[in-house]
Amino acid sequence: MPVGAASARGTMAAMTTDTTGTVARHGEPRRGGPADSPFVRACRREPGPHTPVWFMRQAGRSLPEYREIRANVPMLESCRRPDLVAEITLQPVRRHGVDAAILFSDIVVPVAAAGVDLDIVPGTGPVVAEPVRTADDVERIRPIGRDDVSYVDEAVRLLVAELGDIPLIGFAGAPFTLASYLVEGGPSRTHAKTKALMYGEPELWHALCARLAEVTLSFLRVQVDAGVSAVQLFDSWAGALSEADYRRYVLPHSTAVLSGLADAGVPRIHFGVGTGELLGAMGEAGADVVGVDWRTPLDVATRRIGPDKAVQGNLDPCVLLAPWPVVETEVRRILDQGRAVPGHVFNLGHGVLPETDPDVLTRVVALVHELSARPVE
Numbered sequence: 256m257p258v259g260a261a262s263a264r265g266t267m268a269a270m271t272t273d274t275t276g277t278v279a280r281h282g283e284p285r286r287g288g289p290a291d292s293p294f295v296r297a298c299r300r301e302p303g304p305h306t307p308v309w310f311m312r313q314a315g316r317s318l319p320e321y322r323e324i325r326a327n328v329p330m331l332e333s334c335r336r337p338d339l340v341a342e343i344t345l346q347p348v349r350r351h352g353v354d355a356a357i358l359f360s361d362i363v364v365p366v367a368a369a370g371v372d373l374d375i376v377p378g379t380g381p382v383v384a385e386p387v388r389t390a391d392d393v394e395r396i397r398p399i400g401r402d403d404v405s406y407v408d409e410a411v412r413l414l415v416a417e418l419g420d421i422p423l424i425g426f427a428g429a430p431f432t433l434a435s436y437l438v439e440g441g442p443s444r445t446h447a448k449t450k451a452l453m454y455g456e457p458e459l460w461h462a463l464c465a466r467l468a469e470v471t472l473s474f475l476r477v478q479v480d481a482g483v484s485a486v487q488l489f490d491s492w493a494g495a496l497s498e499a500d501y502r503r504y505v506l507p508h509s510t511a512v513l514s515g516l517a518d519a520g521v522p523r524i525h526f527g528v529g530t531g532e533l534l535g536a537m538g539e540a541g542a543d544v545v546g547v548d549w550r551t552p553l554d555v556a557t558r559r560i561g562p563d564k565a566v567q568g569n570l571d572p573c574v575l576l577a578p579w580p581v582v583e584t585e586v587r588r589i590l591d592q593g594r595a596v597p598g599h600v601f602n603l604g605h606g607v608l609p610e611t612d613p614d615v616l617t618r619v620v621a622l623v624h625e626l627s628a629r630p631v632e
């Protein structure tokens with residue numbers, strides 16, 4: 256069981272709270288808290304007791320307890336209720352024993368707080384009432400502060416107290432991925448309208464991305480100030496771009512977000528799907544850890560990213576639907592590759608699919624811990 260999981264499991268009777276407010280277990284020496292956890296150590300490329308593992312979209316529809324709690328609550332409303340956010344965030348920690356929790360929220364939450372009229376439609380994703388396509392539309396996206404997302408501040412504080420030594424990951428969507436939802440009006444396979452605006456009206460494009468970077472940075476600042484131990488910037492759809500276009504149209508804005516957190520003292524993870532050709536640039540944006548999908552082996556990724564960053568990934572989420580021996584072989588292969596890189600956080604190459612058997616996730620966590628266990632000096 257990971258350190259501090261007893262807290263997340265709700266056995267608070269076995270806990271004491273020291274003068275710094277940090278929960279410690281009876282009979283155990285005080286440790287360094289989440290900053291000393293296997294997850295944060297791997298992000299810093301420091302050795303730890305085992306390879307840490309968590310799953311993108313671990314809080315969500317693969318869990319029956321999630322479906323139950325969300326039964327009559329719309330997605331955006333659930334993101335705005337700190338009690339629900341805390342409970343849903345803790346569900347996968349209790350069930351799987353993962354090495355990190357990720358805040359339950361969505362990439363469009365700060366954009367909604369900035370005044371964009373949108374909803375998250377079940378089975379579809381974010382849908383924007385009036386797509387953003389003109390300079391006036393961009394102007395209507397207001398800068399945000401703590402008061403606009405006080406429910407996130409509150410939820411993070413609740414969670415940090417409850418999680419003890421287990422780190423909480425905060426997150427936000429990167430400017431390109433957010434811009435795609437805003438310009439298209441919803442999910443898109445080709446991002447055609449987004450790219451048309453990018454190529455056709457570069458000034459407007461840069462104004463939109465600069466505004467989104469500002470909103471994103473403020474949103475992440477609120478989470479850092481409330482106590483998250485790491486942040487992940489999701490640029491899920493950046494892989495739709497060539498490296499040259501990524502560098503020209505996107506990199507300056509994602510850099511504004513990540514470099515804006517250089518003084519925050521928490522690891523910054525930068526993730527996208529289909530970004531094999533962009534990995535070097537995504538590292539340059541100011542990441543400490545670069546997320547890698549299943550298309551690029553971790554050792555190849557590290558050659559592209561450089562030795563001064565850790566990598567996170569990269570099991571194909573579809574492998575979890577295969578028979579267990581296949582899952583085991585793939586986990587072993589990824590851990591072997593992970594041994595050859597400066598720091599490895601085990602994860603999927605993209606989010607958990609809703610049809611995934613949660614017991615398989617639990618088994619993967621145990622297997623990663625078992626196969627990677629090592630003595631620490």
Ligand SMILES: Cc1c2[nH]c(c1CCC(=O)O)Cc1[nH]c(c(CCC(=O)O)c1C)Cc1[nH]c(c(CCC(=O)O)c1C)Cc1[nH]c(c(C)c1CCC(=O)O)C2
Nearest residue numbers: 311312313314315359360361362377378379380489491606
């Ligand atoms: C692109 C993107 C979105 N949201 C997110 C991304 C980036 C990650 C990625 O690439 O998958 C990020 C996200 N969304 C959610 C989380 C929660 C934390 C976690 O467990 O990882 C995170 C990190 C909850 C969610 N966000 C959403 C759900 C499903 C809502 C439900 O339960 O009805 C959850 C749990 C909705 C959502 N929101 C979005 C999509 C594409 C969807 C799925 C649409 C669907 O298939 O229903 C936008």
